[in-house]
Amino acid sequence: MNIYDQLDVLDFAVVGIYLLVLIAIGAWISIRNKRPADENYFLAGNSLNWTSIGFNMWGTNVGPSMLIASASIGYTTGIVAGNFSWYAFIFIFLLAVVFAPRYLGARVQTLPEFMGKRFGDSTQNILAWYTIVTVLLSWLSLTLFAGGILIKQILNLPMWLSVVILLLIAGFFTMAGGLKTIAYTNVIQMVLLIIVSFALMWVGLEKVGGVSGIIEKTPSNYWNLFMPSDDANYPWVAILLGYPIMGVWFWCTDQSMVQSVLGAKNIKQGQLGANFTGWLKIIDVPLFILPGIMCFILFPDLSNPDEAYMTMVTELFPTGMKGLVMAVLIAALVSTIDSALNALSTVFTMDIFVKKFQPDASQKKIVKVGHMVTVSGAILSIFITMAIDSIKGLNLFDVFQSVLGFIAPPMSVVFLFGVLWKKTTTKAANIILIFGTLLSLLIGVLYLWVFPNDPNSAVKIWPHFLLLSFYIFVFLSIMIVIISKLDKQSNPYLSTLNYTKAKLSPKVKFLWITLITVMICLYLFFNGNY
Template identity: 75%
Template sequence: MEIHEILQPLDFAVLGLYLVTLIGIGYWVSFKKKRDADENLFLAGNSLGWPSIGFTMWGTNVGPSMLIASASIGYTTGVVAGNFAWYAFIFIFLLAVVFAPRYLGARVQTLPEFMGKRFGSSTQNILAWYTIVTVLISWLSLTLFAGGILIRQILDLPLWLSVVILILIAAFFTIAGGLKAIAYTNVFQMVLLIVVSLALTLTGLYKVGGVGELIANTPGEYWNLLLPADDPNYPWVAIALGYPVMGVWFWCTDQSMVQSVLGAKNLKEGQLGANFTGWLKILDVALFIIPGIICYVLFPDLDNPDEAYMTMVTKLFPVGMTGLVMAVLIAALVSTIDSALNALSTVFTMDIYVKKYKPEATQKQIVTIGRVVTVLGAVIAIFLTLAIDSIKGLNLFDVFQSILGFIAPPMSVVFLFGVLWKKTTTKAANTVLLFGTILSLGIGVLYLWVFPNAEYAFWPHFLLLSFYIFVFLAALIVVISYVERNRKDLHVSTLDYGTIPKLPNKVKWLWIALIVVMVGMYVVFNGN
């Protein structure tokens, strides 16, 4: 029986009631914000403590799209996808001890601003466009794709119509004050998602007969984080070499992820917040991947592994509860879509339109351009989503990771060399950002669409491809910098970190504890 055939009228009633309630809260928040605007507009600046930073970074990372994708890969391959959660601690550590002291020391609000001080305004302009491309692809289109799959499962509609419905819901929330409502209730929704996923895991374990029965009824390799080098899905070599490229970009240089650390009260709070994120990432496997493995045991004949999460929800939860889960998933997806559209509009309007083309623009012109860009962004995202749906031979999780793997190399190279190697020149950085992005995304288009990996066996694993592109761009940035080293007109960096302080003892011992725990987890999950 299909998922949409299992849902009852009560489920749809709960879904509708939840969304209407959020709109009501939105109106209240909008009214309250107008009254308090003068008081609280700037109080959030540099006021975040470590719990807020940790929960914000983790919540940004583990949205509904990743939840659905993680259950899918758990169903097909087991815990190996846990590498994308647990291997991340190295790069969160890198953020805490290498990047955060420099970001906070330089007193910047955005990462393009940071690189503008390092390499000049040309680099800042390029990064603005780079941000638009990454927001369109990684935050908007991939979220729409996962949301479209969810709506398709619930209502049995074609993907294009599901995506249009999701965009219309997002627009409706924005018009009705719902974006403020979702932002206001985002923490509540994340807590609810975690509780639901934990309940799903525990209920599933009970149905299976416990952890022992779950392990006994799954292939041994399902419980290995590191698979043989000849494994067709996730060989350990591909993960070991390829994930770091993605990890540096995502955890150390992506504005959406780093924003909360930039808003820390002080460096110590930022470093503790990053550490807290590392501890929270341990939960990912239990909350998001294990339900997929349980689904493999309970419902082994699924036609589409991407339905694993919703299959567990609809088969194990009572009527009404299913509707609540759907409502939380849809509302959180809409929140991400709205935030992405808002970010897209803001970056284009302020960093490109106003700064470069029309500094004298009136407020009315700025608002008009912002609205036009929002609509154009939504339309472009719909077509990108349909293009993603045409990718053959990859499940939802692999689609996510492969696309991110082709976005990551240029940013990882420029930030690593820009921060760690003083001799890196502006021309070298700009060349890698421009040429490197075209090269990386071009190879991605060839890999995913023109000569799809499912049909052409000559391709290496997409994580290895990401690593090879990274190595080539790293060599390129070094060569260009050396060729330029004697020029008299080189841009002089205006970055001033101040004195980089030593790691406080509390921060140091918490990081040592996390590293010991994570190494232990890798030992435990490679014993089969």
């Protein structure tokens, strides 16, 4: 099915008009509110309440990349991928009761700064480089990859050209409206994305005959969250052991996700905001995975499951509405790409260039270096995206999760032990961050490119990528304990942190108990069809 042939001139006109309107709104707001940058712009003056925190965390997590990838995996396997949304409540709870009190108690702006207070400047410097690597891989290249697939489907172009077009649009956004374009229009993107996804779900349900129709027309295992241990795609053991490694890193230690909690008015608002995020994650399955399952019923012969979402859009929505959906997806993708490029530039310029090389650099010099880093990051991301595109035997969702699975172990180990075990030493943390990152990336390269599993072979040379992530985590955990035991040097940075245990208010406690109860019920309900 050629998606390009399903689109009309009106659809492309809607895309163009939508993007121009967004740029105009952003430029107008940027000019109207033009003022010297101050600290509150970045810190939000520690003024965020629970609703802002919840929506910001959820909005950072979801988006077009997740939508396209989730519909793809829903098409092929059902709701098992819902574990990556619903299982997350445990680690969001961990953020609320274990990590957030320590972050806020230390009064830090960034997580590298927190680890700098815990272990010293050397650890903070290493984490700055680690952040650059993760931004390049997880936020920039993976988003470009998903966006490239979308543009390729819409315009029938090769991947490299699709990626270049996305980067050019992102640059155009920045020049026309600056970063305020992203800040002020991102809310519009998320609201429209939710509306569009609900509309697609509603139309799809009518086409397949309602809830009873979708259940009758799909295999029973499409409604299991935990699959048998011999399942080829997502055995329950891999999810149970492997996802927590990714969950701790993503929800508790990734700067992009935790930033909203760092800007909370107080610990109670931070804990309520995290709880709200957990409730919002419940709707990921109906919004993002269910359209893929409905596509499996309506269009069972798709040659590429990654086209599931756009196939539903082009086949079920009228002309004009198709263009609006495409415009929302493209603009939201551009927002993520722009934000990733900005984060990359900020971390390198401020945490590495200014701090290590030119502490007295002029503002003009800083801006110039930032621009150079932005261009360099964009060019480098093209090559990384093309490398990701060459991965064989995995669908879009599995590519996303496997790449994240190989990034996560070192950070999860260092933060868990750094926060929970006071005897963890600076030397141990630094060795894990350097050696562990190199080891994880090396195994990831071998797994994804050099010796990939043959999808057509019954014999697999590698375990599931989630299990690999777990094995790396266990190995690095043993290493950090041994090194800390052998390292007799004292750690003078520990006393600078606030390790007061979190006290949950009655309201926070009630809401978390309620959410945990609901999640347990959902897991029991969706695991009875073996």
